[in-house]
Amino acid sequence: MRRYFGRKLLIYGLTFFVAVTVNWMIPRFMPGDPVASMVARANVTKPEAVEAMRAYYNNLFGLDQPLLTQYANFWGALLRGDFGTSIWLFPTPVSQVIGGAVPYTLALVVPSVLLSWVVGNRFGAYAARRKLLDNTVLPVGYVLTAMPYMWLAVLLAWSLGVIAGLFPVAGGYSFSMRPNLSWTFVLDLLHHWTLPFLSLFLVALGGWAIGMRNMIIYELESDYSAYLSALGAPSKLIRRYAFRNAVLPQITGLALQLGVLVAGALVTEIVFAYPGLGSLILKAIQNKDFFLLQGAFLFIVLGVLIANFIIDIVYVVVDPRTRAGMAGAQA
């Protein structure tokens, strides 16, 4: 147990370290000078003012100090929860700006990831043993996985939103409303949430269904299935064992796919102008708000790491082999 989690924690710790270092390095070693572009954006004509601004920003970034000090300062600020100050929404702290967007992204990502995983696995398992279903699930699944996230989102917004007029196509809630805790507002939130959720759900669904179908077919052809059926075990029992064994790789797959799924959510948010991290990143890029961009990046990495860790724990709970191996290691 300790060895397994020790290894995982080491990987996650190192990953976070690498991510923070990359985040620190990019503005300093990439071509293009963020300070220069910020000064240019301010549209100041007087040369003295330009100099003053440059000095101010260099000081703000801490770019006037030696590199190692800058690196140490970066970590220090980060551990205090200080992501810097947003330039686009000056002088709001980046952590506050991100904090306002995160609930929307979580409300979109968590249900769509979990539901698509559960439903996709069910569909895949059924498809593996019904020829008719197989012939429909497989092609549809391939088309869905091959679709760019934003294109499905655009198609849904166009068909269900613009033409059918069933759902709003932009925003997290109606413009006429202020966020509050009333039923009308919650219903409005859900109404705006449906289309982005649906597009994320559908794209992810195909991949899980195909993966599960292939795994189940593989398991049903394996030795233990043949042995069970030779013993005369009911096919229902065999299928249950096959499903259990096939779900394990799917859990690993979920961990591997998390980064991709989060990326999909960011792009989908942009299509629907949903007020989550994705739209925030777009604004940050358009306004050259590098602090906000880097803060969002670190936040996403942290989220993916935490989610991975939860999946690791679930894996231990579900997989008897890991548990047995751990008990043996402890004895």
Added chain:
Amino acid sequence: MTTIQEAVPREPVAVRREALYFAVRNGKLMTGLTIVLALLLLGLIGPLFVAAAPNEYSVQAMSPPTGEHWLGTTTFGQDIFAQFVHGLRATFAVGVIGGGIAAVIGMVVGFVAGYLGGLVDEVLNMLTNIILVIPSLAVLLIVNAYLGIRSVAVQGLFIGLTQWPWAARAIRAQTFSLRTREFVDLARMSGSGTGRIIAREIAPNMSSYLFMTFILLFGGSVLIASSLDFIGLGPTEGVSLGLMLQNANQWSALQLGMWWWFVPPGAAITAIVGALYVANVGLDEVFNPKLRET
């Protein structure tokens, strides 16, 4: 796996002939290849026959598909068919560059880690796991935002640099099972170096697997590139299918009902990537006798 076991003792020429025999009879592979090749051909020769430059403005704005403008025009009167055929080129280019670079890095890391094992494997495996966990689109977002000038080549390069980990993992696992086989031992005893054994003994035995890995990386690169383009981090000059989608979304083609602006580029990306996936399943059946249906 079974492919490799059964293919090894046979004559290489006979194997190749057999693979070809099953390849031309595999519906999935042929359908997928046909779609990809048709779109590739359209991207290659299309621009030669289209008079208009992709971003040139004409008088006829917001026109639905007509005989003159096959796919209609944008809000600014740009010909969508011209953008489409040029965009196909960019899409294939980014797939080849991104997928190629990712495949090369993944192969080198996977082969070396899998063949050498031990400490080298530990270190490389840890590196792979670290990069696997970092969401690559997020890295690409900040890298691309800082880069002043962006081109299809640079985009492909960075996509390739972030996409290799899962390929490295898969190739490592395959190499692991090959390195203890007799013919590898024989080569080692006869004094071949590590590089030679990997290039001459191991790689040829999993060539079909490597090819399928490249196809998947190609599809992945195309999808990531289209996401980047859509966020506004695409090439600063020229056109791509993702940029077309971005423009359509930005200038509210949705609300204006200009479906001809956003349907073709998305459909093309879906068709390319989907056809590649289907062809990959077909290839799997060609190389793996166990999966053949008849």
